[in-house]
Amino acid sequence: MDKEFINSYNDYVDNGNAWFNLNPLSKLCICLCIGLTAVVVRRWQYGFSLCLLYCIAALLIGIFPRFIKNYFAISIILFFLTIIVRQFSMKEPDFTPFINVFGWQWYKEPFIAALNIVSYIMGCSGALLIFFQTTEMRDIMLALENRGVTHVASYIMLSSMQSVIDMRKSAETILESQKARGIETDGNIMVRMKAFFPILGPILLSAMSGTEEKAIAMDARAFSHEGGHTYLRVLRPISKVEYALDALAILCLIASIVWKVLSLTGVL
Amino acid sequence: MKKDNKLAWFLVPIGVAVNFIFGTLVLMLRLPIYLDCAGTIIVAALCGTWPGVIVGLVSNILNAITDPGTLLYAPLNMAFAVLAAYLSKKGVFKKFVPTLISSLGFAFIGGVIGALITWARFGFDFGSGTTSVVVLPLYAATGLPKFICQIIGEFLCDLLDKVITVVVCYFILKAFPTRFLSKLPLGDIYISDEAKALEE
Amino acid sequence: MAFIELKDVSYKYPYTKDYALQHVTCSFEKGKFYGIIGENGGGKTTLCNVIRGLIPHFYLGKLEGDVLVEGKDIRDWDTADLCSKIGFVFQNPFTQISGIKPTVFEEVAIGLENLGVPKQEMLERVTNVCEQLDIGHLIKNNPNELSGGQRQRVAFASIIAMDTETLVIDEPTSQLDPEGTESVFNIINTLKHSNKTIILVEHKIDLIAEFCDEVLVMENGTVVCSGLTKEILSQRSLMDHNAAIPEVAKFGHAMADAGKPLAEIPVTMEEALKLVKERSAR
Numbered sequence: 001m002d003k004e005f006i007n008s009y010n011d012y013v014d015n016g017n018a019w020f021n022l023n024p025l026s027k028l029c030i031c032l033c034i035g036l037t038a039v040v041v042r043r044w045q046y047g048f049s050l051c052l053l054y055c056i057a058a059l060l061i062g063i064f065p066r067f068i069k070n071y072f073a074i075s076i077i078l079f080f081l082t083i084i085v086r087q088f089s090m091k092e093p094d095f096t097p098f099i100n101v102f103g104w105q106w107y108k109e110p111f112i113a114a115l116n117i118v119s120y121i122m123g124c125s126g127a128l129l130i131f132f133q134t135t136e137m138r139d140i141m142l143a144l145e146n147r148g149v150t151h152v153a154s155y156i157m158l159s160s161m162q163s164v165i166d167m168r169k170s171a172e173t174i175l176e177s178q179k180a181r182g183i184e185t186d187g188n189i190m191v192r193m194k195a196f197f198p199i200l201g202p203i204l205l206s207a208m209s210g211t212e213e214k215a216i217a218m219d220a221r222a223f224s225h226e227g228g229h230t231y232l233r234v235l236r237p238i239s240k241v242e243y244a245l246d247a248l249a250i251l252c253l254i255a256s257i258v259w260k261v262l263s264l265t266g267v268l
Numbered sequence: 269m270k271k272d273n274k275l276a277w278f279l280v281p282i283g284v285a286v287n288f289i290f291g292t293l294v295l296m297l298r299l300p301i302y303l304d305c306a307g308t309i310i311v312a313a314l315c316g317t318w319p320g321v322i323v324g325l326v327s328n329i330l331n332a333i334t335d336p337g338t339l340l341y342a343p344l345n346m347a348f349a350v351l352a353a354y355l356s357k358k359g360v361f362k363k364f365v366p367t368l369i370s371s372l373g374f375a376f377i378g379g380v381i382g383a384l385i386t387w388a389r390f391g392f393d394f395g396s397g398t399t400s401v402v403v404l405p406l407y408a409a410t411g412l413p414k415f416i417c418q419i420i421g422e423f424l425c426d427l428l429d430k431v432i433t434v435v436v437c438y439f440i441l442k443a444f445p446t447r448f449l450s451k452l453p454l455g456d457i458y459i460s461d462e463a464k465a466l467e468e
Numbered sequence: 469m470a471f472i473e474l475k476d477v478s479y480k481y482p483y484t485k486d487y488a489l490q491h492v493t494c495s496f497e498k499g500k501f502y503g504i505i506g507e508n509g510g511g512k513t514t515l516c517n518v519i520r521g522l523i524p525h526f527y528l529g530k531l532e533g534d535v536l537v538e539g540k541d542i543r544d545w546d547t548a549d550l551c552s553k554i555g556f557v558f559q560n561p562f563t564q565i566s567g568i569k570p571t572v573f574e575e576v577a578i579g580l581e582n583l584g585v586p587k588q589e590m591l592e593r594v595t596n597v598c599e600q601l602d603i604g605h606l607i608k609n610n611p612n613e614l615s616g617g618q619r620q621r622v623a624f625a626s627i628i629a630m631d632t633e634t635l636v637i638d639e640p641t642s643q644l645d646p647e648g649t650e651s652v653f654n655i656i657n658t659l660k661h662s663n664k665t666i667i668l669v670e671h672k673i674d675l676i677a678e679f680c681d682e683v684l685v686m687e688n689g690t691v692v693c694s695g696l697t698k699e700i701l702s703q704r705s706l707m708d709h710n711a712a713i714p715e716v717a718k719f720g721h722a723m724a725d726a727g728k729p730l731a732e733i734p735v736t737m738e739e740a741l742k743l744v745k746e747r748s749a750r
Contacts, residue, residue, distance in 0.1 A: 001604035006573065006595055009587075042391075074335045081396035088404050089394045089414065117391050121337060128336035137333075138570070151582070156280050158568035160326050162612060163285035166567070171289050175296065185297060192297040197439075199293060204286065204440060208448060211278045213563035216522060220556040221566065221579040221626060224274065225548040228584030232577045232591075274526070281567075450482040450528060463483040 012236040013139065019061045023235060024135050024143040026242040031131040033249035037256040038123025044112065047119020054126040063133050071122075071129055079118050086114035137161060142235055151229060155218070167207060174199050275451045276315035283311035283323035284330065287345075290436075301429045305348050309374075309437045312352035313361050314444075314452045320349030340385055347377050356454055367438045374430040379423030387418060394418060399425050470495035470536075471634060471665055472519055477533035479514060479523055488514040490689040491533075496667060498633070501660060503680035503697065504669045507710035511689040512669045516558075516638045518542070519667060521550045552583060555632035557623055559639045561616045561648075564623035572614075572622055573598065573607040579630040597629040601655055617648020624655050634665040642671065673712045677701050677735040685711050702733035716740040 008014075015021055022030075038047050051071075058067035087110050095107035141154035178199060179185055185195040262268045286307030294303050308327065312320025324345030332339040351373055360366045386395035394403055394414060403421035407414060446463045449455030472495065479489040489511050496502055496519075504512050517523045524531045525547045535542040537553065558564065569575040576597060580590045598604050603621050606614065611622055620640060627635065637656070641649040653675060659666055660679050670676055676683060677697060684694040687709045693700060700706070704721050706713045719740065720733035730747055734740035 001595070001599060002608060005608055006591065009573075009591060070334055074337065078337075078396060081400065082390070085394050085396045085400050085404065089407065113391065113393075121389070125336040128332065128339075129334075132333045132336070138568075152277055155566075155568055156277060156322065157326060157329075159278075159281040159566075160284040160330065162567035163281040164288045164330070166612070167282075167285040167289045168292060171293060175293075189299065192299055196293060196297055196299065197436075200290070200436070200440070201443065203289065205443070207282045207285065208279075208444070210560075210563045211275065211282055212448065212451070213558070213560055214567075215275050215278045216526065216556070216558070217564040217623070218278070218566060219274070219522075219526070219547060220520075220551055222548065222551050222582035222630065225551070225582045225584075230581055230584050230587055230590065232574055232581060232587065232594075234587070446483045447481065451526075459483060466483055466485050 009232055013142075013233050015136070015139070017061065020134050021236060022245075023238045023242055024140045025147070026238055026246050027135055028131055028140075029246045030249040031127040033253040035124040035127030036253055038120045038127075040253070040256040040260050042116050042120045044115035044119040047116070047123040050123040051119070051126055054130060057130060061130070061134060063130075067129065067133055070133070071126060074125065074129075075118075075122050078121060082118050083111060083114040086110040086117075138233075139235065142231065142233060145229070145231075146235065151223075155223070163207070167203060170203055170206070171199065174202060273315075273453055276311075276319045276453055279311055279315055279452070280319050280323050280326065283307035283320075284326050286310065287323065287327045288330070301432050303429065303433055303436065305345055305374075306433050306436055306440075308345055308349050309352040309433065310440055312349040313356035313437065313441060314449070314454055314458070316453045317350055317353040319453075320353055321346045324349050337389075340389055341382070344378065344381050344385065347381055348374060351377060353454070356457060359457060361434075361438055361441055362457065364438060367434050368431065371427065371430040371434045374434065375423050375427040378426035378430065379419050382422040382426070383415065383419040386422070387415060471498045471538065472496040473534075473536040473539075474518065475534040475536075477518060477531070477535055479518060479532070480530040481514075481527060482529040484529075486689075488689050489518065492689075492691055494684060494691055494694060496634075496665060498665050499663055500665060500681045501679055502665075502667045503676035503683045504667065504686060505671070505673065505676055505683060505711050506686035506692075510686040510710075512686050513638055514689070515686065516556075516636050516667070516669060520554055520556050520636050521545055521547060525550075551579075551632075552630065553632055553634060555627040555630060555635045557620075557627050557635070557637045557640055559642050561619035561623060561643060565611045565614075565619055567612060570610055571607065572603060572609050572611050572625075575611040575622055576603075576607075576625045576629050579626055583630065593629050593631070597625045600658060601625045601628065602651070615648070617644050617651055620644060620648060620652055621655065624652070628659075632664075634667070635659065637666065637668045637670075639669050639671065671712075673701070673714050674736070677714045677717075685709055687711070698735055701735040 019027075034050070038050050041047070054071070055064070055068065058064045087106055090107075090110035090113060092109070095109045098106045098108040098111055100106070138154075138158055141157055145151055145154055175185065178195060183195055183198070184191050186192070259268070284307060287304050290306050291302060291304040294301055304327075305324070308320055308324045311323045325342055328338055328342035328345055355361060355370050355373070360370050386397070386399075389395065394400060394407070395418070399418075399421045402424055403417050406412070406421055407417040410417070441458055444455075444458060446459050449459050474492050474494050477489055477492045478487050480487045492515065504515065506512055514523070517527060518531075518535055521537070521542050523529070524543060537545060537550070566575060566578055569578060573594060577590055577594045580593060585593070598607055601621055601624060603618070603625055606618060606622070611619065614622065624640075640652050640656075644652065656668065656675070656679060668676070668680065680697045682695060683697045683700040685692050685700065685706060692709050693703075701713055702717050702720070704713070714735050716734045716737055716739070720730050720743075723730055724733075728747075730743040732743065734743050
């Protein structure tokens with residue numbers, strides 16, 4: 001047996017580098033506060049600077065390829081569609097002509113408005129994306145359990161993730177076998193509609209009958225035992241540095257709010 | 269004897285998986301619907317408001333892992349659960365025609381709450397999503413206030429989806445075995461009269 | 469003293485017509501190995517559910533008569549306390565994996581985490597169980613990607629790790645391939661020597677004959693006969709109750725029919741060999 005592996009449970013959970021090892025809740029606090037500053041500020045200069053910052057951060061943390069791929073995928077349509085929609089939805093006679101795209105006159109004000117919107121959405125979702133890409137769900141749930149959240153919550157969250165994987169697998173199997181049996185899954189919409197229902201039935205019924213046995217099995221594993229849980233995996237206690245980082249992030253958020261209030265009231 | 273609600277919590281992950289898988293299946297079969305709240309409605313109809321709400325919330329959190337923006341739309345999915353549990357208690361999902369009509373309710377929630385969230389998210393102006401295909405021409409043609417256009421647009425886009433969703437849910441709820449239903453908080457509603465007669 | 473006692477127990481599942489158990493009276497003593505056999509739908513699993521407290525705590529329906537665990541009525545037991553007294557392993561290897569742990573080692577520890585066992589003790593117990601059940605090479609694997617037989621062994625491990633006095637095992641091999649079945653038999657063999665009370669439902673009659681101290685035969689929701697393994701399994705009348713008897717017992721009866729009886733009816737291969745040798749030596 002792998003003694004080294006067993007002994008690794010004696011140490012705190014180690015996920016790699018310092019960022020990965022931050023307490024999940026501290027990390028969430030940092031990411032959320034930074035992301036929210038973008039929502040508060042709503043200036044494209046700030047929003048896009050944050051985006052650039054996230055890319056650099058991703059590079060340093062070592063998740064750049066995965067991050068940029070995901071970030072790009074959720075931003076690209078948003079970016080162009082918002083710019084186009086704003087050209088239609090904002091119309092005032094005194095708008096400044098901006099550029100002419102193949103005979104279609106764009107105006108500056110709607111364009112800037114669109115950039116502000118896109119940049120704040122990207123500025124916020126980028127931070128959360130970094131959080132989710134560097135934090136395992138089971139660590140988040142473990143951190144929450146340490147804060148007194150019930151283990152049922154952890155079960156629901158983690159089991160949901162596994163159920164999605166399991167059910168996707170069985171959906172694919174059934175879809176393949178439907179095709180093999182000559183049931184058409186291509187063709188016009190009615191044909192595809194008809195293919196849809198025979199796949200649903202077996203997937204659902206097997207999943208449902210499984211829940212009953214799962215409940216019994218978990219019950220046998222003392223799932224309903226109240227109080228006094230212990231954990232095989234133990235998260236590093238939150239360090240002073242982490243508290244300081246959290247405080248800093250919260251300060252940033254407060255500063256952005258103050259700036260916003262001042263600029264709205266015309267003081268700045 | 270009092271019902272043990274334990275089983276309801278074990279159904280939540282299945283509800284979440286149904287939300288995801290139906291969504292994936294309709295993509296694979298290239299059907300023009302989402303069907304991404306069927307699990308929420310089924311669990312809410314069988315287990316009541318809270319389990320349904322949690323299915324909605326968890327589904328959106330899991331979506332947020334790859335697209336954090338979807339977290340904003342969690343209230344939508346949770347509101348579907350509240351409505352589904354209410355309608356279920358009223359026995360709406362037991363008959364086909366009332367079920368069909370209930371899709372108006374779901375589309376209305378989808379329209380109003382969806383529009384509100386989109387509205388706030390996009391700086392109190394039109395959102396940029398598939399609905400803008402309907403909303404922009406509507407605005408250009410009628411000149412109605414933008415927010416009204418957004419609501420109507422989201423409602424229309426949602427209606428077809430919700431009609432199919434409730435029909436799917438109707439047949440699924442009908443297919444559950446009595447043995448299983450008897451253990452769920454609202455399961456008794458869906459147990460056939462013949463089975464109930466055996467208890468007397 | 470009897471650890472588990474059933475007195476005139478009848479049970480009907482909700483929304484069904486017939487009683488699944490009818491006037492069952494039996495008792496299980498500490499440290500003994502019990503086998504339950506009989507036709508499908510004869511009430512074996514329902515009996516397990518009663519012993520395990522799933523009836524009446526999980527399944528509703530009508531429970532009549534008295535079920536006592538350690539002298540205390542099953543209705544008064546808290547399900548959470550009961551699970552640290554009686555372990556339970558059943559047929560489906562797929563639903564017995566929690567689905568929330570990414571390694572076999574953590575999966576096996578799940579019951580101990582829930583019970584609040586201190587970490588050092590938990591590490592020791594899990595390590596020992598994994599070694600004992602020969603799943604040491606799997607501890608780093610994802611339990612959700614194992615084969616049925618491997619999953620069943622992991623399921624056994626996570627229950628055995630909880631170290632309950634009693635184990636209820638309901639047809640553990642019915643969904644496994646021959647290889648998986650073999651490994652589960654090895655586990656049951658290990659358990660035989662562990663001084664635990666074991667209640668095993670199994671169709672493979674040779675296994676029952678080899679391991680069990682006592683046997684209960686069920687038909688139509690009643691216990692039609694029970695007693696020492698050798699006495700029960702050597703009865704030819706068992707087949708009238710739709711229960712199988714060991715091949716060697718059939719052989720013994722056939723010898724008697726042919727006018728060349730063995731000293732007694734054998735129920736295990738070992739016994740049969742001995743008896744045949746004795747007979748030919750005569």
